[in-house]
Amino acid sequence: MAQQVEAFCKNLEGKNISFLDMGCGTGILSEAAIRAGIPREKVMAVDIDEEAVSYVKNKGINAKVSDLFSNLGDEKFDLIVFNPPYLPASRYDRAKDTTGGKYGDETILRFLRQAKKYLSENGKILLLLSSLTPKTRIERLLKSQGLKLRKLSEKKLFFETLSIWLISHT
Ligand SMILES: C[S@@+](CC[C@H](N)C(=O)[O-])C[C@H]1O[C@@H](n2cnc3c(N)ncnc32)[C@H](O)[C@@H]1O
Numbered sequence: 001m002a003q004q005v006e007a008f009c010k011n012l013e014g015k016n017i018s019f020l021d022m023g024c025g026t027g028i029l030s031e032a033a034i035r036a037g038i039p040r041e042k043v044m045a046v047d048i049d050e051e052a053v054s055y056v057k058n059k060g061i062n063a064k065v066s067d068l069f070s071n072l073g074d075e076k077f078d079l080i081v082f083n084p085p086y087l088p089a090s091r092y093d094r095a096k097d098t099t100g101g102k103y104g105d106e107t108i109l110r111f112l113r114q115a116k117k118y119l120s121e122n123g124k125i126l127l128l129l130s131s132l133t134p135k136t137r138i139e140r141l142l143k144s145q146g147l148k149l150r151k152l153s154e155k156k157l158f159f160e161t162l163s164i165w166l167i168s169h170t
Contacts, residue, residue, distance in 0.1 A: 001028075001029060001081070001083045001126075001128050001162075001164060002028050002029055002031075002032040003032070004126065004152060004153055004164045005029050005032040005033055005036075005081050005126060006032040006033070006035055006036045007036075008036075008079075008126060008152075008166075009032070009033050009036030009037065009038050009079070010036040010037065012079075015036075015037040015038055015039070016039060016042065017038060017042060017078035017079055018042050018044070018075070018076070018077045018078050018079075018120070019033050019038050019042055019043045019044070019077065019078070019079050019080075019081070020044050020045075020046070020072075020075075020077040020079070020080040020081070020118070021033070021043065021044070021045040021046070021081055022046060022068065022080055022081065022082040022084075022111065023046070023047055023048070023082055023083065023084055023085070023097075024045035024046060024047045024052060024053070024056050024061075024063060025047060025049075025052050025083075025097065026052065026055060026056070027045055027052075027055070027056035027059055027061050027063070029081050029083065030043050030045045030056065030061045031059070031061075033079075033081075034061075040060070040061065040062075041062070043061060043062060044062050044063070044064070044072075044075070044077075045061050045062065045063040045064075046063065046064050046065070046066035046068075046069075046071065046072065047063070047065065047066070048065065048066070048067050048068075049065075049097070050065050053065045068107075068110060068111055068114055069114045069115070069117075069118050072118060075118065076118055076119065076120040076123065077118055077119060077120060077123055078120050078122070078123050078124070079123065079124055079125075079126070080115060080118065080119065080123070080124075080125045080126075081125070081126045081127075082108075082111060082125065082126070082127050082128070083128040084100055084107050084108050084111060084127070084128065085097055085098050085099050085100040085107050086098075086100045086104050086105070086107075086108065086128070086129060086130050086132065086133040087099050087100060087104050087130070087132060087133075088100075088101075088102065088103050088104035088132065089101065089102050089104075100133065103134050104130075104132060104133045104134060105133055105134050105135075105137055105138055108127070108129070108133065108138060109137055109138065109141060112138065112141050112142065112145075112167075113141065115167075116145055116147065119169075121169075122168075122169065123168075123169075124166060124167065124168045125166070125167035125168070126152075126164060126165070126166060126167075127164070127165045127167060128162060128163070128164055128165075129162075129163050129165055130160045130161070130162055130163075131160050131161040131162075131163075132160050142167065146169070147167050147168065147169065148167065148168055148169070148170060149165055149166075149167055150165065150166045150167075150168075151163050151164070151165055151166075152164045152165065152166050
């Protein structure tokens with residue numbers, strides 16, 4: 001995901017874009033964007049986990065505790081990136097950084113229901129999905145919002161395939 005975010009940002013015509021790192025964790029995606037030339041002051045990182053947020057703040061990156069968009073006011077972003085918790089809940093893994101609800105798509109669906117309001121006119125989303133994440137409800141929701149979904153890349157790992165999707169108005 002970090003490689004994809006860096007490559008995507010490097011290819012942007014203008015680098016002066018507002019960038020949101022949703023579920024920032026250690027801030028690896030914010031760092032990829034900054035490396036690619038997005039101005040640090042245009043980067044905002046949020047996470048539901050306070051420890052993650054203070055870790056990212058210590059790296060000199062703007063960061064806030066937020067349950068998805070709840071603490072972002074009326075801000076709009078040109079690019080939102082999200083490596084979400086996407087695994088279906090299991091008795092082996094209930095951690096909020098990996099488990100996306102009973103079926104695995106719940107946090108993603110909640111994110112997508114809110115995201116359109118926080119996108120600028122030509123705003124885009126880069127979203128990581130796994131072959132373990134059910135896609136039907138995600139595709140149906142995006143269609144109902146008039147948003148397009150296009151696969152940018154795919155990587156096979158030993159028990160799943162990860163893919164990066166571009167979501168945009170056109
Ligand atoms: C798979 S990790 C990704 C971390 C980092 N962005 C990366 O790519 O390595 C998912 C992150 O989403 C955060 N998260 C989970 N639910 C969230 C929510 N409702 N609002 C904001 N962040 C959330 C977790 O705390 C975790 O840091």
